[in-house]
Amino acid sequence: MxxxxxxxxxxxxxxxxxxxxxxxxxxxxxxxxxxxKALGDxxxxxxLSMIAxxxxxxxxxxxxxxxxxxxxxxxxxxxxxxxEAGLVDAERRGTWVYYRARLAxxxxxxxxxxxxxxxxx
Amino acid sequence: MxxxxxxxxxxxxxxxxxxxxxxxxxxxxxxxxxxxKALGDxxxxxxLSMIAxxxxxxxxxxxxxxxxxxxxxxxxxxxxxxxEAGLVDAERRGTWVYYRARLAxxxxxxxxxxxxxxxxx
DNA sequence: CCTCTAGGTTGACATCTATCTAATCAGTGT
DNA sequence: ACACTGATTAGATAGATGTCAACCTAGAGG
Numbered sequence: 001m002x003x004x005x006x007x008x009x010x011x012x013x014x015x016x017x018x019x020x021x022x023x024x025x026x027x028x029x030x031x032x033x034x035x036x037k038a039l040g041d042x043x044x045x046x047x048l049s050m051i052a053x054x055x056x057x058x059x060x061x062x063x064x065x066x067x068x069x070x071x072x073x074x075x076x077x078x079x080x081x082x083x084e085a086g087l088v089d090a091e092r093r094g095t096w097v098y099y100r101a102r103l104a105x106x107x108x109x110x111x112x113x114x115x116x117x118x119x120x121x
Numbered sequence: 122m123x124x125x126x127x128x129x130x131x132x133x134x135x136x137x138x139x140x141x142x143x144x145x146x147x148x149x150x151x152x153x154x155x156x157x158k159a160l161g162d163x164x165x166x167x168x169l170s171m172i173a174x175x176x177x178x179x180x181x182x183x184x185x186x187x188x189x190x191x192x193x194x195x196x197x198x199x200x201x202x203x204x205e206a207g208l209v210d211a212e213r214r215g216t217w218v219y220y221r222a223r224l225a226x227x228x229x230x231x232x233x234x235x236x237x238x239x240x241x242x
Numbered sequence: 243c244c245t246c247t248a249g250g251t252t253g254a255c256a257t258c259t260a261t262c263t264a265a266t267c268a269g270t271g272t
Numbered sequence: 273a274c275a276c277t278g279a280t281t282a283g284a285t286a287g288a289t290g291t292c293a294a295c296c297t298a299g300a301g302g
Contacts, residue, residue: 019166020173020222029163029170037161041290042150045140045157049150052141052236061249074291076250081289095248095299101141103236113231115173115224162260182279195261197280202259216269216278 007031015108020115035109038085043068044078051088052101061097128152136229141236156230159206164189165199172209173222182218 051059172180203209
């Protein structure tokens, strides 16, 4: 859809040096911002956390939905946003759908925000 | 303004364990999502990067603005968003205003996204 | 084939957001 | 006091976003 081909956040090798090391180029910023935007909602942040911290590294939608005071479609909408941001993968097994976090991307984002422990911020 | 008092992202001690370690509570997610939302825009991501990677750890608005194809007020708007998210500090010196990244918060966010390098994601 | 359940899709609506122009505020210097 | 420059604020507007009700799709199991 959008130019995710330019920067591959899925790769195991770091896509970009830390944000504080050198200026993030516009192309890169556009891709990275999509990921952060997906994290920029309390529901999605909790969803991702529930998925990433779940037993076996995966969570069923049937377990995620009742954890919120929201309707099914709304949860589904947020999960789609996480999927399209590349933060999670979905797999259908029978009636249920299981979500799994894409750890490589989380690492990329963490690395981007990492700063030297030199001077207190 | 909003309940930043509940969770202090400015503290040097980690506010929260990694997202993948245990589920982020709703209160915490609400605060953290504000920070990620601020990062969820390409312009703001570049601004923060320019500020954090600048010589001396600070950047003048007068240097930031011409780097974008946007008007002054728009840049000012984004800088305000970064300020209110607690990601940067502003200081006026004479005619100019200098911005500085809040490294402690960046570390908090990086720590939150950090995952064990165990299984490839 | 029918029905039941788990999820996802569509369409609508209220709210929020990114951007601009115009106006305002803060400092410098004449 | 006045004019000039840097930066923020205010108001307006087009577009994006979160939410829901209603509907549709995919499997499981009679």
